[in-house]
Amino acid sequence: MRISRVYVDHALPTGSEVSLDSRASRYLTQVLRLRACDRLILFNGDGNDIEAELLSCDKRGCSVRLLRITSSESPPSLAIHLAIGISRGERMDYALQKSVELGVQSITPLITERTVVQLKGDRITQRTAHWQGIVASACEQSGRSILPDLSMPTELTTWLARSQGGFMLHHAAENGFAAFPAPTTQTTLLIGPEGGLTEHERALATASGFEAVRMGPRVMRTETAPVAAIAAIQTLWGDFR
Known part of the structure; x- marks a missing residue:
């Protein structure tokens, strides 16, 4: 038992x-x-x-x-940081839960141009505390002993200014993950909210060193995309090998 x-x-x-x-x-x-x-x-x-x-x-x-x-718990061979646009209700909960189960090391909820959820004042603290509970529960279930770091919600432009590049999901990108060289010790995955990142936001991300990647020919929901992308990264370069 x-x-x-x-x-x-x-x-x-x-x-x-x-x-x-x-x-x-x-x-x-x-x-x-x-x-x-x-x-x-x-x-x-x-x-x-x-x-x-x-x-x-x-x-x-x-x-x-x-x-x-x-x-x-030993540190992973590849540390994955997830930066994801805030989506509504259970969609965000699901994305966080499954991302933790799949092994992300840190998470930043992003406020983007298409973010529908309005978080101001006490709601930011309350929602972040709720998400922290989701992260802890996912660690309980998956056997993880190191809690992934969960940042406070951040404006995308602010976050990009201090990021060091990585991968950005976009269904119309030319290449998948396998077309790129393997990251060394860490990588960052950027995913938009419902409706994805705008053209302007994608341009800003590209200027900040992000490579656009696609997950096959299908358009995925915002809660499905991180699950598929993290699994692909772990399979190619991480601890699924």
Whole structure:
């Protein structure tokens, strides 16, 4: 039987007893329905999995005893950064979830000319916190111990000014990924929101060192594109080999 993995946002010193935060406690009791003496794996994003024993749960939360480090996640041979235009609702959630499962190391949600979702003030913080939960849950499911870095939503033009180039998805591009030389240790993947990047934005990206690539002759939805593209990159140059 597979031992459940749970993300917690605090230190995990082995040999000690710690109280879990409300998110982790709810997950243990309401979703996993664990009981005292059950074993589980905790991780906080630093790369280590910690075996723990559930001691007790009450209205204030759960407490566990941290037993030992069971495994450590090694850095990938190819670090993939995903920069993706913000899409609506579940589409963005799905894109983030599957991208994490496929192994991206960092993510930047982008505000583009065709971005429909309006994020201002508290909504930016709230939505980013929601996406952070999606990232953590995807790590729990996929066995990852290092949490991908999730940036705050950023204007595309601002982001391009500090980027170092990479690949930009465009259905009308001439070449696929295989036409380009293999990246060395890292690469960046730029994907637009619903409707894609505008011609002006693609020109800016090209001027910033991005190569346009296509994923076959079909036009993909914004939540499908990152899944297909990341899988292609991992197959050609990453840890799918």
